[in-house]
Amino acid sequence: MKLCGVIILLVLIIIIIIISVILLYYISIHFPGMLMKWETTHNWCDEIESSFINNTETCRLHNLINNDKIRWVNSTLGTVGMAAYIDSPCSDKISQSNTYMLNRYDIYDQLATHLTHRLKCKCVYPYLKYNLPIGVPGFHIFDADSWLGKGYHVASLHTDQQEKRVPWPDNEQFDWTKTISFTIPITTPEQCGLYIIQRGPEAIKPGIPLWWTLRDAPTQYIPYKLGNCYVHHGKWYHMISPFNGKYGDRVTLQGHALYCISKKEYWLYW
Numbered sequence: 336m337k338l339c340g341v342i343i344l345l346v347l348i349i350i351i352i353i354i355s356v357i358l359l360y361y362i363s364i365h366f367p368g369m370l371m372k373w374e375t376t377h378n379w380c381d382e383i384e385s386s387f388i389n390n391t392e393t394c395r396l397h398n399l400i401n402n403d404k405i406r407w408v409n410s411t412l413g414t415v416g417m418a419a420y421i422d423s424p425c426s427d428k429i430s431q432s433n434t435y436m437l438n439r440y441d442i443y444d445q446l447a448t449h450l451t452h453r454l455k456c457k458c459v460y461p462y463l464k465y466n467l468p469i470g471v472p473g474f475h476i477f478d479a480d481s482w483l484g485k486g487y488h489v490a491s492l493h494t495d496q497q498e499k500r501v502p503w504p505d506n507e508q509f510d511w512t513k514t515i516s517f518t519i520p521i522t523t524p525e526q527c528g529l530y531i532i533q534r535g536p537e538a539i540k541p542g543i544p545l546w547w548t549l550r551d552a553p554t555q556y557i558p559y560k561l562g563n564c565y566v567h568h569g570k571w572y573h574m575i576s577p578f579n580g581k582y583g584d585r586v587t588l589q590g591h592a593l594y595c596i597s598k599k600e601y602w603l604y605w
Contacts, residue, residue: 367546368488368574375556387564393521400474416473418605419500429468436471457600470605472590484580495569498593513594516569520559524582528558532572
């Protein structure tokens with residue numbers, strides 16, 4: 336009888352171990368941020384941050400976005416506008432979306448001017464200047480009731496590769512090493528920010544979990560300030576930080592840019 340009890344106990348222990356290993360593997364693949372230390376070791380904040388719009392302007396934009404809830408993708412991650420890494424590149428839908436965004440949100444001229452000054456290079460919207468089916472920057476909304484809003488590190492740990500999903504014209508030349516990612520916080524609930532790790536995909540080794548490879552890499556946590564513009568090249572691993580959903584949704588204006596060699600300008604898109 337005692338032997339039977341011991342066997343049952345051993346079987347239960349083995350089952351628990353197997354389940355734990357499977358769960359750890361699942362987390363390491365889908366939510367590697369949950370296994371990271373996220374200790375700040377470097378400070379690049381001054382290099383990527385600049386003042387953009389004031390609190391009155393962010394409040395006005397937030398009110399417009401809230402009235403656009405019917406256009407959000409889903410209840411936990413909403414978008415207003417069309418993002419290349421989410422939406423299919425359908426020219427008709429992009430044209431409709433861009434027309435709506437440009438008419439409703441009068442921030443785009445100011446954004447292009449700011450980035451032109453910041454990057455010391457002309458920044459344009461290829462949809463406006465060349466009538467190309469490429470989405471303009473738009474808004475991300477993370478719901479206060481999401482897991483992210485509850486303080487869990489469940490956001491995507493990634494590098495930006497959106498430029499590979501955009502239908503760039505064949506008759507133009509591009510510098511694929513000159514990419515830009517930018518974010519402007521429209522709301523800043525407590526703990527809202529960004530993690531940047533000074534490692535890119537070239538550091539990843541086959542068979543080695545992402546979180547393990549990045550565990551000792553130089554890391555920066557950048558707390559977002561309302562209305563500021565945060566610019567980086569997007570090719571280091573980064574992840575948005577969890578936030579305190581008690582203070583509302585996390586809303587940002589964001590987009591990307593790719594340098595067009597033949598036109599000598601950055602093309603802004605999402």
